[in-house]
Amino acid sequence: MDFLHNQLAVVQRQLSFVATDSIDWQSYVQAFSWIVCIFESYLLLRQYPLYSKTAPPPALAEHFTAEVFAKSQAYGKDKAKFSLVSGLYKQTVDSLMLHYGAYPWAWNVAGRIVGKMGYSIDYEILQSIAFSAVVYFASSIPSLPFNIYSTFVLEEKHGFNKTTPSLFVTDLLKGWGIGFVIGAPFLAAFLWVFKWAGDRFVPWLMAFLITFQMIMVILYPTVIQPLFNKLSPLAEGELRTRIESLATKLKFPLKHLYEIDGSKRSSHSNAYFFGLPWSKHIVIFDTLIKQSKAEEVEAVLAHELGHWYYMHPTKMLLVSQFHIFTILGLFPAFMHAPLFLRAFGFDKQVAAKPPTILAFMLFQMILIPLEAFVGIGMNIVSRKFEYEADQFACELKDRLKAEDMSNMGDRLGRALVTLHVKNLSTVWVDWLYSAYHHSHPTLTERLKALEMYKPTSAKKEL
Numbered sequence: 001m002d003f004l005h006n007q008l009a010v011v012q013r014q015l016s017f018v019a020t021d022s023i024d025w026q027s028y029v030q031a032f033s034w035i036v037c038i039f040e041s042y043l044l045l046r047q048y049p050l051y052s053k054t055a056p057p058p059a060l061a062e063h064f065t066a067e068v069f070a071k072s073q074a075y076g077k078d079k080a081k082f083s084l085v086s087g088l089y090k091q092t093v094d095s096l097m098l099h100y101g102a103y104p105w106a107w108n109v110a111g112r113i114v115g116k117m118g119y120s121i122d123y124e125i126l127q128s129i130a131f132s133a134v135v136y137f138a139s140s141i142p143s144l145p146f147n148i149y150s151t152f153v154l155e156e157k158h159g160f161n162k163t164t165p166s167l168f169v170t171d172l173l174k175g176w177g178i179g180f181v182i183g184a185p186f187l188a189a190f191l192w193v194f195k196w197a198g199d200r201f202v203p204w205l206m207a208f209l210i211t212f213q214m215i216m217v218i219l220y221p222t223v224i225q226p227l228f229n230k231l232s233p234l235a236e237g238e239l240r241t242r243i244e245s246l247a248t249k250l251k252f253p254l255k256h257l258y259e260i261d262g263s264k265r266s267s268h269s270n271a272y273f274f275g276l277p278w279s280k281h282i283v284i285f286d287t288l289i290k291q292s293k294a295e296e297v298e299a300v301l302a303h304e305l306g307h308w309y310y311m312h313p314t315k316m317l318l319v320s321q322f323h324i325f326t327i328l329g330l331f332p333a334f335m336h337a338p339l340f341l342r343a344f345g346f347d348k349q350v351a352a353k354p355p356t357i358l359a360f361m362l363f364q365m366i367l368i369p370l371e372a373f374v375g376i377g378m379n380i381v382s383r384k385f386e387y388e389a390d391q392f393a394c395e396l397k398d399r400l401k402a403e404d405m406s407n408m409g410d411r412l413g414r415a416l417v418t419l420h421v422k423n424l425s426t427v428w429v430d431w432l433y434s435a436y437h438h439s440h441p442t443l444t445e446r447l448k449a450l451e452m453y454k455p456t457s458a459k460k461e462l
Helices: 002-014 025-052 058-063 066-099 102-116 124-157 165-227 238-249 286-291 294-309 312-330 338-342 348-352 356-366 368-394 396-400 408-422 431-437 443-461
Strands: 231-233 254-260 271-276 279-285
Touching: 002 165, 002 312, 025 066, 025 356, 025 368, 025 431, 058 408, 058 443, 066 102, 066 124, 066 408, 102 124, 102 356, 124 165, 124 356, 165 231, 165 271, 165 312, 165 356, 238 254, 238 279, 238 294, 254 286, 271 294, 279 286, 279 294, 286 294, 286 408, 294 312, 294 368, 294 408, 312 368, 338 348, 338 356, 368 396, 368 408, 368 431, 368 443, 408 443
Parallel strands: 254 279
Antiparallel strands: 231 254, 271 279
């Protein structure tokens, strides 16, 4: 532990200028956040002309009718225009909040709220919770019209929306309520670790965050998700038999197999698994069950079980933990830097003893350009895992010595095509846009890879 702290101390010495030099951090954040926003807009403008193509890629020509492809292109074009406008709007709102001192204002409002509750400003954690609530509402309300437009205009126009106005409002209120019920205790504990551990907070905070993630793995599906969707045991039949048989053969620790009423809000479809290492649950959207044959849904689940087999969720967790460790390792230099807060308009009294929540929030803004590159790196790792899971599904015949799985690659290919057709997903994708935004390979890339995996399986037979 001392070795870790000594190495982190070296990093802090390199960043000591943060506490001593007067730097215009606010202008830095403004400039780089706009650079990222403009770059994302540029990517959309690169992608946009592809929505004018009149035919799908040759490899997909047999899978798309002219009518379905035209609908897919129109949907993609509308989403691109919406993303361009909403992205610029969000950046403008964020920029104005920063320029006009919304965060110092929110801290002062939080102080008055705490004061009316009978507490002094010495109760930093309580004021930090109030501050987070004020900032959340101040930043989310301006984006509400775009959320409404996305749901009731964009998705409605293309036949995907199933959400009623009353359900939309109910979901919004539930989200706010859950955010407070879970977010307030989490933030209190998060800040308490800082106070308790002092400058040696990094390993303790890492332990706290991992513990919280494990708790959420249990709470989300059992407590939170049922507030929004109904999870029912998958009905007896061919699909259930196929999935249970596959899970047994792979020794997948399946505890529950659910069907979720995703059609309650949207026509989009999906499937996923969750749970602790010794107890897993599979969830299949009712839309996927309606849109695909049982053997194709089984192939989708075979792909998902490939992620489990290769421990992809655990590996991604380790990658994300390293990312968090890097961020926390850099933070102490900003944690005790009055000049840092002063650069964002906080008065001398507040900046003299920087509240942890303020320093951490502003520090995250500093990382905006770095996080853009981290996102690309995470996409590269995620895509590699997707290819591995696809290959796992294709090789099930050899792994399980099961002849009935010899065409799993073909089934998975048909399932992927069906998902793209039913979801009107984009099939013409600019490479740079995809590298930045997509955690999965494109449909064309995956189908090409599936074809490559077939000979591998055949060679093993020889």
